Amino acid sequence: MKKNIAVLPGDGVGREVVKGATAVLEAVGQRFGHEFEFEYANIGGAAIDESNNPLPNETLELCKQSDAVFLGAVGGPKWDSLPSHMRPERGLLAIRKELGLFANLRPVIGFHSLLHSSPLKPEIAENVNLMIVRELTGGLYFGKPSERRGESGETVVDTLQYTRQEIERIIEKAFELAIIRNKKLTSVDKANVLESSRMWREIVNEKAALYPQVEVEHMYVDAAAMKLISRPKDFDVVVTENLFGDILSDEASMITGSLGMLPSASLTGDGFGLYEPVHGSAPDIAGFNKANPMAMILSAALMLKYSFNLREEAESIEQAVQEVLNAGYRTPDLQPNGNMVVGTEEMIEIVAQHVKE
Ligand code: GGG
DSSP: OEEEEEEEEESTTHHHHHHHHHHHHHHHHHHHTOEEEEEEOOOTHHHHHHHSOSSOHHHHHHHHHSSEEEEEEOOOGGGTTSOGGGSHHHHHHHHHHHHTOOEEEEEEEOOGGGGGGSSSOHHHHTTOEEEEEEEOSSGGGTEEEEEEESTTOOEEEEEOOOOHHHHHHHHHHHHHHHHHTTSEEEEEEOTTTOHHHHHHHHHHHHHHTTOTTSEEEEEEHHHHHHHHHHSGGGOSEEEEOHHHHHHHHHHHHHHHTOGGGOEEEEEOTTSOEEEEESSOOOTTTTTTTOOOOHHHHHHHHHHHHHTTOOHHHHHHHHHHHHHHHHTTEEOGGGOOTTSEEOOHHHHHHHHHHHHHO
16 A cells, blocks of 8 residues: 655654654565655644744645645744734634634543553553544634724634534534444533534534434533543543533543553545544653654554554554553653653554554
8 A cells, every 4th residue: 555644743742753753654664564744844833933833735735636634833933923814723624624624533442551540540541442532623712703802902702603514513423423432422512502512412413313332421511521531431432522622632631641642543434534643742851762652653653544444553653552561661751660761752662663563
């Protein structure tokens, strides 16, 4: 199989960890006889520096002509004072919208050898395997108007808007995933307060009738936030809107021990995808070879699974990550506690080597 991948390193540690994804795909290519070709382009702050635009046209065109996209991370203090429509994060939101990447899958898997890296009690974090499905192209992050008002700009407005069709397609995606997993779907909303959540709940109930084999529960987002870290094993698939999904998945990363362990797949309805770690650009450690590349490496496994249907190849990456963690290699974020501390580059090399074996 031959595939062209657009690689957008972005900013901060994004530029360091993205090498993890390309290195493991090269290793997969060698082992299984596939060819992956990588073409690079800028997004976020790097693109602002180069062309004054967080998502240049060339970058978008390259993505459209590719079979899938890797993205590192965007943002950093260098661009903090820019107006919001010019910030690096605007490039990330725009690429999701332009490519129609409405379904963001964020698997949360507790690796046994990392149990003591998690702030949760081992018996709570052990054997967790849940999937957060975050709606990615609607809600507060995209609603208009989003502005300051009045002469002195002392009033601010953000708009939470969803269409029925936007909610229907993400709920359908979540049911499809629940069917091939453990057939339990938790829909998270704030239906006691928000009109958008009331429509969300109605649609979940309508769709539930089409998937009688799936057990469905509704949960308010505040209750879900507590339950995620007190009884995470109660969850299988969690579906929620854009902002709630962003926050809950960062919270859920604590089950795994580090935000650096959470990969993500952002998908269209027809299998095209952008793959990125859940974490951001971590400017405080950028350039120090300290970032955890596992989230990016595991995102490469998601690409093989969801965009190219290469299941065995994807498993070879997941297996390699497991072996390397079992062997005691740790980046500094994983509370090494006597294990072997390695830098980003070393960790990437070790995992790629395990994929080849
Ligand atoms: N790799 C993810 C990343 O760069 N995150 C920074 C960020 O601004 N995230 C907001 C979001 O995912 O909606």
